[in-house]
Amino acid sequence: MNTVKKYKWTIISVLIILAIYLVNSSKGLMAVTLTVNNFKTMLSVLPPIFIIIGLLDVWVPRETMIKYMGDKSGILGGILAVLMGAFGAGPLYVAFPVAALLLKKGARLANVFLFLCIWSSMKLPLLMYEWASLGGRFTTIHIISSLAVYVLGSLLMERLLSSKARDIIYSNIELV
Amino acid sequence: MNGSVVYAIAAICLIVSFIKSREKTRLGVKKALKSIVKLVPVLLPMMIIIGAVLSLVDAQFISRVFGNSSGIYGVILGLALGAVAFIPSFVAFPLGANLLQYGAGYPQVAGFISSLMAVGFISFGVESRFFGAKTALIRNLLGLLACIVFVILVWGLMK
Incomplete structure (x- = not known):
């Protein structure tokens, strides 16, 4: 049943x-x-991504993640989030478990949102392909406008979620 | 990125990890398998529903909707269709280029392509399982906002 x-x-x-x-x-x-x-x-x-996530989970200490992508990581954390998203491979649903791992290891919420947003629409191979099919002007406008909205939006989202909601996210992640 | 590249990276990670510590590697692989097993009941229906939706919504239907004269309605429809549809990007970009050739407008195509990537109606189930429904909703709304800004810019700069 x-x-x-x-x-x-x-x-x-x-x-x-x-x-x-x-x-x-x-x-x-x-x-x-x-x-x-x-x-x-x-x-x-999906299978290799999960293997990589599993190994990172075992090898990367929480302190390292907090240092580079945690609450006090500042702009470096943001840049890392953008880079990780840009080098992502596969559809968005592959990014969710990666984001979950980042949260579990103590990454800042805004950085994780930024990572997800970039993965969804600004992966590098995707951008090259977009440039080839739809033209440079179209792609440039896409990159600039998305980046601006995502950076501001991720910070705003973090603010919007109360600390209670954040606790729920973090405790959910432990279960997944 | 190509799937074989990801497999190669995973294989290298596995080998390095195995040389450094057998115990930790076993633990990592066990964690990986556990999370895959947990995700299967959510992923399976998503894959099947995407197949069903794609079989019903074909290219002809899409190009009828995005005619150059469709204006703001075409944009809104494009955003909505992009949010609901789940078309791999290697199909979406040539499709967008095709639509333009057949007389679709840039803003409509921009709306469709951008929301296709940024807003995921069908993957919402998986997303809320990880982050809770509220967070998933806000994330998708943020994606939609980015699309709207993009469409407005394209409208102003490329029409």
Whole structure:
């Protein structure tokens, strides 16, 4: 019973694909192909990222993380967050466990937000690709406007979350 | 970045770690496996739903929505579709370039492409599992804000 509950959403989503297939078989088959492709993408990055996270978790002492990305890390912490995000690999959902590890090791909340935002839309390989497909002007505006909003936004977000909410985040992270 | 590069980095880390300490390496790998097992029930439905949504929303549909004359509505639709859709970026950029060729406007394409990357409706479940629903919501709203600023700039500078 517990297993069924745990995989409730998986079952529902399989039923959705089945329904699509019954209404329009070619769309249904396409959905299956696309899903298989998604799994391939996931398998191409997620397992090694988790291995790296697991090893970092064991090897990087909390004090080191606090020193470089903690509350008193200042602008260096921010720059590190941007760099880590820019060199990210894979879709955004891969970044969540990395961000969780950063928080667990005592990184500052604003830095972790900044890392997530940069990962989502300013990964370096992505930017090069964007430049090639949509042009330099488009990409430059994208970089400048996103960076400005994300830096200010991350600081603001940190302020917005009460210390109670922060405690909840940090205690949640311990469980994941 | 290429998947094989990530695998190579992970392999190097594993080897170095194993040489330095077997015990710690075992612990690290155990932690990795544990977190993967915990994430599977959340990741599986996400992958499947993305497949289902993508099969229904095709390129033709998208280009109809983003015509150059669609104006602010096209932008809003672009932002909304980008937030809901989950298209890998290596598909999204050529798609954006295609849309432009077929007469879509820069602001509409900017809205779609930027929210596609910054706002994740479908990955919200995974995100809130890590950071709580409130934080995940604020993070996504921040992403949306960045998209809006970007669209306004593109509108002003590239139209």
